[in-house]
Amino acid sequence: MAAAATTFDPEAATQAYLATVKGAARVKSDGYFEGGYWLILWGAIVAILSDFIILQSRLSARFRDWATRVCKWRWLVPALYVIPYTIIGTLIMLPWTIYTCFIREKQYDLMNQSFADWALDQSKGLGVGIISAAVMFVIIFAVIRKSPKLWWLWGAVAMSAVLALTVMISPVYLAPLFNTYTEMKPGPVRDRIVAMATANHVPAEHIYVFDASKQTKRISANVSGLGPTVRISLNDNLLNRTTPAQTAAVMGHELGHYVLGHIPRMMAMFTVLFLLAFWLLSRIAPAIIARRGERWDVHGISDPAVIPLFGILATTFLFVLTPVTNTMVRINESEADAFGLEAAREPDGFAQTALAISEYRKLEPGPIEEALFFDHPSGATRIRMAMNWKAAHLAEVEAKAKAK
Template sequence: MTPFDLLAAAAANPGFDVETATRAYLDTLQGAARAKSDAYFEGGYWLGLWGTVIGVLVDWLLLRFRVTHAVRAFAERRSQRRAFAVWLTALAYLALSTAITLPWAIYTGFLRERQYDLMNQGFGGWLGELAISFALSLVFVPLLIMAVYAVIRRAPRTWWLWATAVVGAFAFAAMVVSPVYIAPLFNTYTEMEAGPLRSKIEAVAAKYDIPADHIYVSDASKQTKRISANVSGLGPTIRITLNDNLLNRTSEPEILAVMGHEMGHYVLGHGFRNVAWLLVVFGVCFFLVSVIAPRLIARYGERWGVRELADPASLPVLSAVFSVCALLATPAINTLIRTAESEADAFGLEAAREPDGFASTAMRLSEYRKIEPGPVEEFLFFDHPSGETRVRMAMQWKKDNVPGAEVVRPPAGYLDR
């Protein structure tokens, strides 16, 4: 649409008030439902802090009782290969830290989700999936740690830069293989049935040259009540996926609005861009580790049984420092992701042309996202635009692009579907 078209549309809608239209949606979430949503999201502000504190405490315990020192010494008695010592130390570190923090994982991942009525899954199913995730981490994380320690040994001054590149390579590989080999371990993916809705999704994809030979539906309802969709993979693994909650709980305009948003991530290259920016953050954190960790080891290394940074027994030191740096970088990470999400929102409105569907979806996400935060609160803690921001964007788009637009007042209770 040209600037002249925008002016014409705006002139054609002098009676359409964006604030009134926005408030009509926001006011559908009131009373206990809004208090519950706010409490869930605000409680999450503390989870990152306490999770970091618990993680650092675990690292300190492993150092205080010289656990990684003992594992590394055992590995060196069995083999002269440094890679074996790193691998075994990483394996033991993952197993012990996971076991110690299991109560925290149960609270944050299961009990709290059940408390706020966001989970459909029983404890046995949830624990089984946690075991699958743990098994995968035992396979892949030690490989990543081995690569990081290899570059520490070979480039002691610039290892932080090479470690960032290593993380980037692992992230790229994960983007390629995850949709085909990892995601099916947790959910069943079936081809979306042919019909008018699929044809409309394919039409939107075709406008932007998005491969749509396969559109999958995942059975996420066995785990959660959340609605979701994505365009994932790279090259031959690219696929469009929406979960069954989106199909069963929302209307066609809402589904098309969500799919337009997700296609925006693909067209705008957010997968690569987000990884690139996150690697910048990782690089800064690794650099800080390269400065702080050696000083800690110089002061406490003998007490911990850690000889140097390249000693795999130093793994808890690296982990603790990196965790604190990552926590401090949370606002920057949130801003990077939130910016991409806002761009995808704008793209999705143009692609699907369903502003009321988009606004309705933004309100549905209020089940677990605070709908009207303050500006500082949104900057610090939101990795997506708030519901208020999204609804207002949709209503502004409607005013600018839909001749004769009228304020829609959603029916009471529509969010309960």
């Protein structure tokens, strides 16, 4: 193997791949992704301002009063509260959402939807968001009432359970609200996916294709769900815009997430974050209410009118922890990359896919930039990993190329 590797320079091969994206294409890719750095900051500021407006104007207290009048069951008041709260918050943030999620995507030629179709998807998302928030806050305030001192602990545990339930039902009940899922047609590409899945003990009775091309030009695939809802899905862009080798490389990566247990691992990691976030809420929110509660007409930590304050603190917490959460995800993605190279054994297909993703992800960031802002390995990192794998398996790769 060492002798074979000397005939192939993985770094030179990496640079050759990177050199294929240059000029206007590289400027466009870098501009899109680097602009996203600022969107993280401004998005947090806009969300905080939205919640502050709802608090400062006493809209939050009015929403609570309305929910209390309408509903005689105290436990259900938070569920009713979130209806006007979510709708008004969405309207306050609507100009920002339109710019970041529609106008900007159109400017960079990544969006395929008309504004009407985009707005319809946003409306569906709003409906899902209201129902999700209703369930979440009913649970949180029930826990606060039952355990005023340890609500942060039980609240975090409850949110972890809700997260697990959401992961389980999403592929069956939520994802189909936005896209049509159909069984992948028989053929060589499907056969190869099934072979990789079977070899790695991934359930492959059903492989779905969803019509993401009606919304975006991005390529994507996933192994989603938990337990009985686990399913393999890939979008039509992946099939239509990549070669069979690239598709196999992507699916090998996605199978890696399942085999390596990344979904339960991420849920465990987020449980730790929930614990920290809820503990901080239990310490900071009462102190703020003691100073500002009368001005906002918020009566205490068990008052649903405190929800915007929870939102402000949660947004701040998530913003500060962005590098941490990015790193958590990026480590899993890197592990799945390594698994995918072994499963698919398509290093050039993997490298070519990294180039395709460069339409919306910067290819060559600096190390600090990648650590702070990337929730996936950069294109350069991925191509270098693929070329190093190719160097270590050169005889196999060359024999396979000759067989074709």
